[in-house]
Amino acid sequence: MSHLLGVYNQLPIQWEHGEGVWLFDTNGNKYLDAFCGIAVTGLGHNHPAVTATIQSQAAKVIHASNVVQIPQQMELADRLVELAGMDAKAFFNNSGAEAVETLLKLARLYGHSKNIEIPKIIVMEGAFHGRTIATIFAGASAKAQAGFEPAIHGLVRVKFNDAAAIETALKLDKDIVAVLVEPIQGESGVQVPSDDYLNKVRELCDKYQVLMLVDEVQCGMGRTGTFFCHEQNKIKPDAISLAKGLANGVPIGACIIRAPYCDLFKVGSHGATFGGNPLSCAAAITTVNEIISHKWYENAAKQGKKINDSLRKSLAGNKHVVDIRGKGLMLGVQLDKECRDILTLALKHGIIFNIANLNTIRLLPPLIIDDVQTQMICDLIPQLINEYYAEA
Numbered sequence: 587m588s589h590l591l592g593v594y595n596q597l598p599i600q601w602e603h604g605e606g607v608w609l610f611d612t613n614g615n616k617y618l619d620a621f622c623g624i625a626v627t628g629l630g631h632n633h634p635a636v637t638a639t640i641q642s643q644a645a646k647v648i649h650a651s652n653v654v655q656i657p658q659q660m661e662l663a664d665r666l667v668e669l670a671g672m673d674a675k676a677f678f679n680n681s682g683a684e685a686v687e688t689l690l691k692l693a694r695l696y697g698h699s700k701n702i703e704i705p706k707i708i709v710m711e712g713a714f715h716g717r718t719i720a721t722i723f724a725g726a727s728a729k730a731q732a733g734f735e736p737a738i739h740g741l742v743r744v745k746f747n748d749a750a751a752i753e754t755a756l757k758l759d760k761d762i763v764a765v766l767v768e769p770i771q772g773e774s775g776v777q778v779p780s781d782d783y784l785n786k787v788r789e790l791c792d793k794y795q796v797l798m799l800v801d802e803v804q805c806g807m808g809r810t811g812t813f814f815c816h817e818q819n820k821i822k823p824d825a826i827s828l829a830k831g832l833a834n835g836v837p838i839g840a841c842i843i844r845a846p847y848c849d850l851f852k853v854g855s856h857g858a859t860f861g862g863n864p865l866s867c868a869a870a871i872t873t874v875n876e877i878i879s880h881k882w883y884e885n886a887a888k889q890g891k892k893i894n895d896s897l898r899k900s901l902a903g904n905k906h907v908v909d910i911r912g913k914g915l916m917l918g919v920q921l922d923k924e925c926r927d928i929l930t931l932a933l934k935h936g937i938i939f940n941i942a943n944l945n946t947i948r949l950l951p952p953l954i955i956d957d958v959q960t961q962m963i964c965d966l967i968p969q970l971i972n973e974y975y976a977e978a
């Protein structure tokens with residue numbers, strides 16, 4: 587019996603090592619990684635520059651604490667703010683949930699600065715923002731919330747991809763101070779809103795003077811065709827949360843907060859022991875520089891479109907396929923039933939991905955995937971679906 591807390595339903599497989607888009611298990615079997623450990627290892631495994639950075643930084647100083655200046659943190663902040671193209675400041679945490687928590691704290695600070703006693707935040711149906719108490723309730727997963735009640739105060743939930751619902755809520759309740767939104771919802775099955783949704787949210791946030799908080803933890807870092815997903819709407823959020831792919835596997839979370847709101851945080855009002863440590867920031871600087879200098883986001887757009895187009899063609903008319911959706915290398919194929927078992931079949935065929943929202947094959951391949959590997963995904967997914975339903 588394992589002494590691990592039983593919160594994960596793990597596949598009976600262990601990785602021995604990885605190389606680029608490939609993973610090798612402890613029995614020497616090879617798998618195409620169409621998952622990236624949930625959108626984390628965007629540059630693939632054992633990326634030479636990232637590995638070299640981690641090794642050299644580990645040999646210098648891994649941890650410093652924020653009682654001293656951390657040059658890697660300053661450099662990463664400069665880089666992210668430059669990429670965001672905003673007058674802003676950055677803060678570093680250890681995970682996506684912590685990054686979103688920082689956005690929630692920002693919203694409350696903003697509300698209190700306007701003398702609102704119980705500031706409220708609009709959150710979305712279908713949202714996922716992490717596993718802390720605040721983020722499970724900002725998210726919409728009943729499963730993630732079950733047993734952890736009471737919810738935090740001040741959340742107003744509206745339908746995703748429905749700007750009118752946001753406006754109705756804003757009109758009704760003057761204590762609303764922010765809107766928290768994912769540009770694409772990953773955990774609820776890769777839900778892509780209409781092209782102008784984020785533009786409408788931005789307009790409403792301006793009109794009602796509330797903060798636009800954009801959670802790019804999963805869809806950011808080049809995965810959907812631009813470094814930040816919201817860039818495609820040509821808008822600037824008031825704050826952005828990042829994590830997952832930011833340091834290619836070294837734990838890190840980040841927030842980019844626009845001026846003047848960034849100055850609501852004062853000395854001592856927020857912090858983290860590990861947050862922004864030299865190792866994670868060094869790994870993130872190299873990861874970001876690689877994504878930008880090689881334009882891997884363009885490859886994500888190109889290969890993602892190929893997979894999307896190909897699956898639409900090959901699965902057209904398949905009565906078990908409810909929908910195919912996504913952007914760049916964040917793709918979902920929704921089936922007509924719960925389909926976790928298809929993962930066992932996938933492993934037999936030498937590919938790994940995961941299931942989101944119980945019924946959706948979620949593909950999150952590395953941004954560095956090439957034409958041949960993309961073709962493998964295009965061939966394997968329809969084959970797997972056919973075999974899966976033939977077996978059932």
Ligand SMILES: Cc1ncc(COP(=O)(O)O)c(C=O)c1O
Pocket residue numbers: 624681682683684686714715716717768772773801802803804805829830
């Ligand atoms: C959009 C989004 N926000 C936040 C999180 C939480 O990130 P973490 O698991 O690093 O806390 C996730 C994780 O899946 C996510 O997809």
